[in-house]
Amino acid sequence: MRRMNSFDVVIIGAGSAGFSAAEAARACGASVCLIEKDKLGGECPNWACVPSKALLKCAKVYRSATHAGEFGIVVRRVEYRFDEIMAYKDRVVNRLTGGGEVGMRYEALAKQLGIEVVRGRAVFEDAKTVKILSSSLKRIQGKTFVIATGTSEFIPPIDGLQKTGFWTFKDVMKLKTAPKSLIVLGGGPVGVEFATFFGALGIPTTLLHNGNSILNREDAEIAELATKALRNLGVEVLTNVQILKIGKKAKEKEVTIEIGGSVTPRNETRVAEHILLAAGKRPATDSLGLELLGVKIDEHGSIYTNDRQKSSVANVFAAGDIDGGLQFTHTAHHEGFVAGRNSALVALDKKRGFATRDLRVVPRVTFLEPEVASVGLTQFEVEKQHKEAIVGRFPTSGLGRSLTDTALEGLIKIVAHPQTREVLGGHMIGPSAGEVIHEIALAMNLHATIDNLGVMIHAFPTYSEAVAGAASNWVIE
Secondary structure (H helix, E strand, O other): OOOOOEEEEEEEOOOHHHHHHHHHHHHOOOOEEEEEOOOOOOHHHHOOHHHHHHHHHHHHHHHHHHOHHHHOOOOOOOOOOHHHHHHHHHHHHHHHHOOOOOOHHHHHHHHHHOOEEEEOEEEEEEOOEEEEEOOOOOEEEEEEEEEOOOEEEOOOOOOOHHHHOOEOHHHHOOOOOOOOOEEEEOOOHHHHHHHHHHHHOOOOEEEEOOOOOOOOOOOHHHHHHHHHHHHHOOOEEEOOEEEEEEEEEOOEEEEEEEEOOOOOOEEEEEEEOEEEEOOOEEEOOOOOOHHHHOOOEOOOOOEOOOOOOEOOOOOEEEOHHHHOOOOOHHHHHHHHHHHHHHHHHHHOOOOOOOOOOOOOOOOEEEOOOOOEEEEEOOHHHHHHHHOOOEEEEEEHHHOHHHHHHOOOOOEEEEEEOOOOOEEEEEEEEOOOHHHHHHHHHHHHHOOOEHHHHHHOOOOOOOOOHHHHHHHHOEEEO
16 A cells, blocks of 8 residues: 555656656556646647647648639638637647646546646655645655656757747747748758748748758758748748847847858848747756756756666656657657556566667658658668668659649658668658658568568559659669
């Protein structure tokens, strides 16, 4: 029988990793306490993945309506109402979370599973105890802990940024009126998705990125096509940009930039009503009291974990964005399951049945117009490892489905080992890329070859035909 306020497993953070950990720990028979200072479910359902995709859906419908004439459909007047777009986004979020102050659906699920939910901010006092701020429950003891506090916005040290003011993705989700113009700082997935949303609505949008190309984790050819897609929406995309300072100009904000790097640098300015910061995230490990426990973290604040999601301290586990790995909801769920199961087994003094992290095959999607999706290694990475690569390409514009949809831009690439011919990566930009990429992910999971994909019959007319096309049209590079 457990003591009051004492649990087998205490989980800090109720996002994707934390909730998954709580479910896994309860499935092992452990008593579980889940501590959350904000909304249950974390960023993804409340402020990030789900609401942003709802906004992008609205923008896509608006853009489709403006091009209805291509299909023989006469639309006399096309306009959007920004407040109703935001209301649609709120309805989508509420359907997922259950609405309410913290998320009624998650509250009900926790109650059904027998998970104790405590509201407040947790701070370690020692390896067995956390103090809860903003809660009547002052202290909670645990045999093991799972830290799943996610990330916080990275604020770069740009002259004038703090004084001038800026939005983050959370601020966008609270908007009631559309900005007259916008500058997006950062060309990663968050930056390009919001640039897609505002650009598709016809709002003057500039995206500034300090790297050689946007989406710099993607294959170079795909990233180049993604840049073209943004520009087709009217977004000004500038790369190799160093932001020198930010200030105010009348009622607008002025960003002074250097373009071109060390070759032929030139200084220019861009002016907009608002600035959206999308410069990346930092692990939310500050103010947890980890230094009292001796939990090892890196220079960025990420917690070191092994393949069982255990930290350097025997009874402390970590999962999700906090551990410095891939920052995706789906990997957070996986890591949360591993951490929750293993922390429960340690708390219950079990000697076997431990789970291990497996991130060998992780697909990802960025929701531009059209979508960008990838899995595995890029062509550059395979060539770096093996000196050459088998590369299959197929332009999706040649597909029957693309012609019926007037989707005239797109490319799929499959990258394989130069000797074994095993599929090592897949990359796509085009309609339904996020769905199509999973065929290549499955091939990788099963260690299939590019030839296996090439001979498989695909239904006509579908976007998945591009997989067979790319697998059948390969070269060694």
